[in-house]
Amino acid sequence: MSSVPYILRELFFRHIAQTSPYPFGLEIEKAEGVFLYGPDGKKIIDLISGVSVSNVGHANKEVIDAVKAQIELYMHLMVYGELIQAPQVEHATLLTSCLPENLNSVYYVNSGSEANEAAVKLAKRVTGRREIVSCYNCYHGSTQGVMSLMSDEELKRAFRPLLPGISHINFNNFDDLRKITEKSAAVIIEPVQGEAGVILPVEGYLEALRQRCNEVGALLIFDEVQTGFGRCGKLFAFQKYGVIPDIITLAKALGGGMPLGAFIASGELMESWQFSPALGHITTFGGHPVSCAAALASLKVLLKEPWVDEVEGKSQRFVKYLRDHPLIKEIRAAGLLIAVELGESGLGELAVRLLLKEGVMSDWFLSTDSAFRIAPPLCINDAEIDYAVEKILKVLDKIFSEKGR
DSSP: OOSHHHHHHHHHHHHSOOSSSSOOOOOOOEEEBTEEEOTTOOEEEESSHHHHTOTTOBTOHHHHHHHHHHHHHOSOOSSTTSSOOHHHHHHHHHHHHTSOTTOOEEEEESSHHHHHHHHHHHHHHHHOOOEEEEETTOOOOSSHHHHTTOOOHHHHGGGOSOOSSEEEEOTTOSGGGGGOOTTEEEEEEOSSBTTTTOBOOOTTHHHHHHHHHHHHTOEEEEEOTTTTTTTTSSSSGGGGTTOOOSEEEEOGGGGBTBOOEEEEEOHHHHGGGGSSSTTSSOOSSTTOHHHHHHHHHHHHHHHHSSHHHHHHHHHHHHHHHHTTOTTOOEEEEETTEEEEEOSSTTHHHHHHHHHHHTTEEOEEETTEEEEEEEOOOTTOOHHHHHHHHHHHHHHHHHHHHHHTO
């Protein structure tokens, strides 16, 4: 056996900064569709899509062709917003055609954290207010500003001081909406809480939130970084609930596998970046033409293929075959963003480790370690779902058996 994989692994741990004591540490040689492949040919079914990035599948030919074509023309030219670049203009035009009329102006950045940072800045700029409201157990990114929005002190204590003026409300709590006041610049919220373990809004909650924001003049920001681009059964999750935000933030699947983020608002709101001060928000690589070319191709694929319309049926297939297992306490599903709740701290992480040994890539959630995640590429078919379910049930049987000893 070649020593190259061992050397690569050693160099990975030596030179690539780690974010946890126990990374997956797998070498992936190629990826296609819903599968990842190691150098030994081992096949791993991807049930997390790079954490909701690869919605159109790995190595989608139309996305790859678009990237190749753009690279042949040009890559980086100038800082964002100065030159007319066709990939940006064409993508923004198509993207806004899929959104309500007030969401007609796109500002491209590089990531979800950046998009949320900028959305909060924009809200402060246009309202003249300084207070921001977010939800308990939210996740909007890990840069200094948006980390301030988190409620989990354990995750942010080491990085204080953080932004002042942050208050929290409980997701789905109607009484807490009174905490949104005339001092609030904005409420930033995930339409479906992702890292809290897929918590769906109860009937009428988002409508009541919208009404309260209207009453006090606060902007409503929907963070669709994880829920966007078909993940929840509509192109955007907020479209399932009929509530329109003032600002929407996007990333992950936006770029079709390339790094790209964006926040979208009305042209009127966006004009505030141009004065007092000018250059109120700037970025060098935001809206990179290669990423925008990939994003345009990816969006065209999602609009052409039946995958978004098939999300609910595929979600129900997972739920149907898993829900009766005795280890599972609950399955929370927002389309193909699914939390399998095992009801005991640490079991989610254990399941993820055992699933990987069975050739299944899953993940846990930042704010709950009792569940594991199912969020495959939207192109997954019934046979691939059944293959994944068989592996999942095998692992759950093993955990259940050992717990009973």
